[in-house]
Amino acid sequence: MNRRANLIAIGVFLLALVLVFILSPRNRQRLQSAFLGIMSPFLKKGSQVDSRWKEYRAGLKKLDELEAENKRLKISNDEFRATNLALRGFEAESIRMKSALGYQGSSPFAVVPARVIGRSPSNWWSTIVIDKGSLDHVESGLAVVTPDGLVGKVMTLSEHSATVLLISDENCKVAGSVAGSKEQGIVRVEVRGQRTSNSIQPTMTLNFLSRFAPLRAGQKILTSGAGSVYPPGILIGQIVEFKSRELDGQAVIEPSVDIAGLSDVFVITGMKGAAKSP
Amino acid sequence: MITIAFIAAMFLGLVLQHFVGAVPGFGSQIMLLPIIFLCGAAALPVWNMLVLAFTAGLMWDCMHFMPVEGRVDFPFGGTILLYAGIGAMMNGLRPLYLRGLWFIHAAAAGVLTATLVLVEYVIITFRREPFALVWPREVWTRIGGTALVTAFLAAPLFLFLNWAGRRAGLFTSRRAAI
Numbered sequence: 001m002n003r004r005a006n007l008i009a010i011g012v013f014l015l016a017l018v019l020v021f022i023l024s025p026r027n028r029q030r031l032q033s034a035f036l037g038i039m040s041p042f043l044k045k046g047s048q049v050d051s052r053w054k055e056y057r058a059g060l061k062k063l064d065e066l067e068a069e070n071k072r073l074k075i076s077n078d079e080f081r082a083t084n085l086a087l088r089g090f091e092a093e094s095i096r097m098k099s100a101l102g103y104q105g106s107s108p109f110a111v112v113p114a115r116v117i118g119r120s121p122s123n124w125w126s127t128i129v130i131d132k133g134s135l136d137h138v139e140s141g142l143a144v145v146t147p148d149g150l151v152g153k154v155m156t157l158s159e160h161s162a163t164v165l166l167i168s169d170e171n172c173k174v175a176g177s178v179a180g181s182k183e184q185g186i187v188r189v190e191v192r193g194q195r196t197s198n199s200i201q202p203t204m205t206l207n208f209l210s211r212f213a214p215l216r217a218g219q220k221i222l223t224s225g226a227g228s229v230y231p232p233g234i235l236i237g238q239i240v241e242f243k244s245r246e247l248d249g250q251a252v253i254e255p256s257v258d259i260a261g262l263s264d265v266f267v268i269t270g271m272k273g274a275a276k277s278p
Numbered sequence: 279m280i281t282i283a284f285i286a287a288m289f290l291g292l293v294l295q296h297f298v299g300a301v302p303g304f305g306s307q308i309m310l311l312p313i314i315f316l317c318g319a320a321a322l323p324v325w326n327m328l329v330l331a332f333t334a335g336l337m338w339d340c341m342h343f344m345p346v347e348g349r350v351d352f353p354f355g356g357t358i359l360l361y362a363g364i365g366a367m368m369n370g371l372r373p374l375y376l377r378g379l380w381f382i383h384a385a386a387a388g389v390l391t392a393t394l395v396l397v398e399y400v401i402i403t404f405r406r407e408p409f410a411l412v413w414p415r416e417v418w419t420r421i422g423g424t425a426l427v428t429a430f431l432a433a434p435l436f437l438f439l440n441w442a443g444r445r446a447g448l449f450t451s452r453r454a455a456i
Contacts, residue, residue, distance in 0.1 A: 006325070010324075013331075017332070017355060017362075021354070023354065028343070031340060032341075035337065036340070036341070039293065042289075042293040046293055046294070050297045118293075119296055119297075119299070120296075120341075121292065121295030121307050121309075121310075122398075123307050123395050123399070123424065124399055124402050125344075127342075156344065165344060165346070171344070171346040171351070
């Protein structure tokens with residue numbers, strides 16, 4: 001009897017599995033969107049708790065320093081410490097917001113500011129979840145940046161959140177050009193030994209350059225606009241080293257964005273004054 | 279009822295997994311979703327284990343399936359099959375769990391989660407570069423780290439579930455009645 005029940009269970013399971021495998025892309029996207037929609041309130045709440053916890057820990061560190069100073073100056077006071085801690089939290093938040101607003105005003109692009117509410121829990125994929133979705137005019141394929149440079153592109157969408165594929169993911173390839181030069185190529189994460197680098201700053205390379213291109217360390221790499229996913233002129237990073245290979249040249253790049261420390265990003269929805277998205 | 283509780287726990291585990299980050303030194307992600315799933319697979323009968331495998335795999339694929347330029351690393355639904363595979367192995371050890379040998383399952387959870395991560399890696403590598411399997415040291419560190427951390431985290435969970443099951447009278451000496 002038990003064995004028969006197990007066989008039925010396996011049969012039902014396989015049937016359900018087949019149904020998932022043959023889902024049409026549209027239904028699959030709907031399913032993903034619905035699940036991301038369910039996840040996003042939890043991720044938002046979790047992100048708030050996480051940032052409060054980080055602030056608290058940073059506060060504790062500062063508290064130690066303050067206590068040492070207070071001992072020396074003999075002005076230790078509990079109320080003062082508590083107020084100081086709270087103000088420091090607000091100050092950090094205020095500086096961050098000012099910087100974000102500054103970028104939104106000065107950027108040539110029409111951007112939607114978003115907060116990172118989750119990071120990929122996977123060992124092999126590099127993605128983040130942001131708190132803006134289709135209702136905020138975010139669309140799949142749009143470029144995501146910070147004031148420091150390119151972050152990645154939007155992939156899966158729900159109404160109030162979206163998944164962003166980071167440039168540190170091997171799947172994210174960007175058409176790039178070297179500032180002050182005619183050299184163009186494809187920027188991607190260095191594969192050898194780097195497929196696992198989702199939690200650290202990745203080593204990236206600009207490939208398919210001229211073999212004897214006169215490139216030097218420190219030159220900036222910008223998006224070239226080829227492929228029309230990323231608008232041209234967004235900073236990707238700077239050259240650390242140039243290697244002349246058998247058939248082409250390859251530049252090792254240091255990304256300009258601190259991938260591990262992302263907290264606020266901007267989704268480029270178009271050019272300022274333009275009617276349509278790129 | 280207990281299956282729904284496990285599904286809720288897996289969902290919360292997946293949410294939490296977004297914030298706990300990687301283990302310093304190893305770079306391995308802390309895999310809460312597989313840990314909770316494997317607890318369920320050890321404690322529950324085949325029917326319930328398959329429901330959990332389906333839900334866990336589907337949740338993971340919903341978050342990670344991303345076609346880039348028409349190419350995918352992993353077929354949508356593929357993770358369900360992986361979870362069912364490791365779940366079946368854990369479920370096969372269920373008689374030992376019912377006898378109170380929870381530490382075997384804690385170690386098995388580490389090994390099976392590492393297997394899950396390894397299979398993911400092999401499939402991704404094969405899909406991206408079919409004839410160039412890349413095996414840097416960091417991959418092994420990450421997979422090994424996953425095994426250790428999972429076994430470490432799973433041990434108290436298995437112990438607690440075993441204790442709770444006995445206290446609630448859900449486990450008899452040889453058979454479970456959950």
